Amino acid sequence: MAESNFIDYVRIHCESGHGGAGSTHLLRAKYVPKGGPDGGDGGRGGHIILRANPQYWTLIHLKYRKNVKAEDGEKGGAALRHGKNGEDIYLDVPPGTVVKDAETEEVLFELVEAGEEKILCRGGRGGLGNDNFKSATLQTPRFAQPGEEGQEGWFILELKLLADVGLVGFPNAGKSTLLATITSAKPKIANYAFTTLEPNLGIVKYYDDKSFVIADIPGIIEGAHEGKGIGIRFLRHIERNSVLLFMVSAEEDDIAAGYKTLLNELEQYNPELLSKDRVLAITKCDLLDEELETALEAELPEGVPHVFISSVSGEGLNQLKDMLWRALQA
Numbered sequence: 001m002a003e004s005n006f007i008d009y010v011r012i013h014c015e016s017g018h019g020g021a022g023s024t025h026l027l028r029a030k031y032v033p034k035g036g037p038d039g040g041d042g043g044r045g046g047h048i049i050l051r052a053n054p055q056y057w058t059l060i061h062l063k064y065r066k067n068v069k070a071e072d073g074e075k076g077g078a079a080l081r082h083g084k085n086g087e088d089i090y091l092d093v094p095p096g097t098v099v100k101d102a103e104t105e106e107v108l109f110e111l112v113e114a115g116e117e118k119i120l121c122r123g124g125r126g127g128l129g130n131d132n133f134k135s136a137t138l139q140t141p142r143f144a145q146p147g148e149e150g151q152e153g154w155f156i157l158e159l160k161l162l163a164d165v166g167l168v169g170f171p172n173a174g175k176s177t178l179l180a181t182i183t184s185a186k187p188k189i190a191n192y193a194f195t196t197l198e199p200n201l202g203i204v205k206y207y208d209d210k211s212f213v214i215a216d217i218p219g220i221i222e223g224a225h226e227g228k229g230i231g232i233r234f235l236r237h238i239e240r241n242s243v244l245l246f247m248v249s250a251e252e253d254d255i256a257a258g259y260k261t262l263l264n265e266l267e268q269y270n271p272e273l274l275s276k277d278r279v280l281a282i283t284k285c286d287l288l289d290e291e292l293e294t295a296l297e298a299e300l301p302e303g304v305p306h307v308f309i310s311s312v313s314g315e316g317l318n319q320l321k322d323m324l325w326r327a328l329q330a
Contacts, residue, residue: 006199007060008159008237011102013067017045017086019124019147020073022132026140027078037141038080039130043073045123045150046086050099052111053092057201059159062091070121073147076129086123096162096240102154112162120155124148158236161199163215165324166238168262169247170220174283174311176200178247179216181311182321199237206325214324215241220265235269243277243327245320250284250308256301277327279305281320286310 020042027035048070071086099108099120109118127145134141167175183202200216217234238244244266248258259280266273280300285293285308293308300306305323309316 006058007063008058008161008199008234010059010062010157011154012062012065012157013152013154014048014121015067015069015152016048016121016123016150017070017072018150019043019045019126020075020083020086021146022127022129022144023076023078023081024130024142024144025078026130026142034140036139037130037134038078039144040076040079040081041083041129041132042076042126042145042147043083043085044126045073045147046070047088047119047123048121049088049090050097050111050118050120051090051092052095052097052114052116054095054114056092056094057161059093059097059157062093062157070123070150072150073123073126075147076126076144080129080131083126085126088123090117091120093157094159096160098158098160100156100158102156105156108155121151121153124150160240161201161215161237162213163201163237163241164212164328165204165214165243165245166241167214167216167245167247168220168238168266169283170249170252170258170262171218173247173249175216175247177311178281178283178309179214181314182317183214199234204321204324206321210325212324212328214245220262235266239270239273241276243279243324244273245324246278246280246304247283248280250282250288250296254299255282255296256299259301259304277330279307279320279323279327281316282306282308284310284312285315286313 022042023039025039027038048068070089073086074083076083095112095114098110125148127147130141130144169175179200179202182204202214203211204214205211217237246259246262248255252258307316307320309320
């Protein structure tokens with residue numbers, strides 16, 4: 001199978017530029033045999049800067065760029081000439097990227113807003129030239145500062161997709177079919193488990209030119225928080241969603257139990273996910289008649305808004321959009 005283009009985790013080594021050394025030059029001219037110090041300062045080393053660029057939605061462009069080194073600052077020169085600063089390196093990443101220290105896994109910062117910039121490794125300061133050290137008692141200093149060393153280290157970049165609504169469900173619950181029906185996204189759809197192997201995003205058009213973004217992640221199975229299945233790899237992508245849409249197929253033997261299983265997996269992964277607004281959609285309701293729907297409705301969990309939908313017949317889809325929009329505005 002071809003390797004996926006969706007990369008949401010990379011580990012890179014970054015090193016900013018060293019500062020240039022200050023100059024120890026002494027002025028010597030035809031009629032100025034002892035002109036004193038005129039050594040200039042060294043230039044700053046180049047920074048390594050991360051920039052949130054909405055044109056990117058994956059980290060694949062950094063997957064094979066394991067070592068990033070910024071330019072060193074130049075040395076100071078005679079006649080108080082300042083050394084040239086090292087050129088900064090900008091690494092564009094998708095909005096939603098989390099940056100961690102690879103050794104401690106401490107979160108250093110996150111880039112959420114488009115155009116937001118953060119310095120990952122700060123370039124070393126340039127050293128002061130000997131002109132800075134002259135005084136009444138030291139008129140000819142023959143020393144200058146060396147440049148500061150840059151910063152370096154291994155870092156982890158993790159992407160958490162930015163979406164308004166996150167789809168949560170078992171494999172083959174109809175999540176990809178719903179995404180393809182109510183958005184212009186074209187996820188892979190087939191009648192077997194784990195059709196979705198990577199997250200998909202789609203924009204749902206609502207009334208009066210309003211819209212919201214919905215994210216589909218691979219299906220979750222019982223034990224996902226322990227590493228079973230592939231959904232656990234992508235659960236981080238629903239951590240920033242405002243609303244979680246739980247999807248359970250009408251083909252399930254016990255819809256309420258299925259919902260509780262999904263809820264438990266999220267709680268085991270990150271208890272904070274349970275504080276998000278939830279909507280329950282019972283999918284594939286074209287397989288049900290009114291009598292069965294009424295019987296199932298009595299068994300559904302209390303306190304969670306629910307709707308019966310069919311992406312094939314279109315039943316309940318407008319009602320679902322209304323429910324999601326209300327939840328997003330709450």
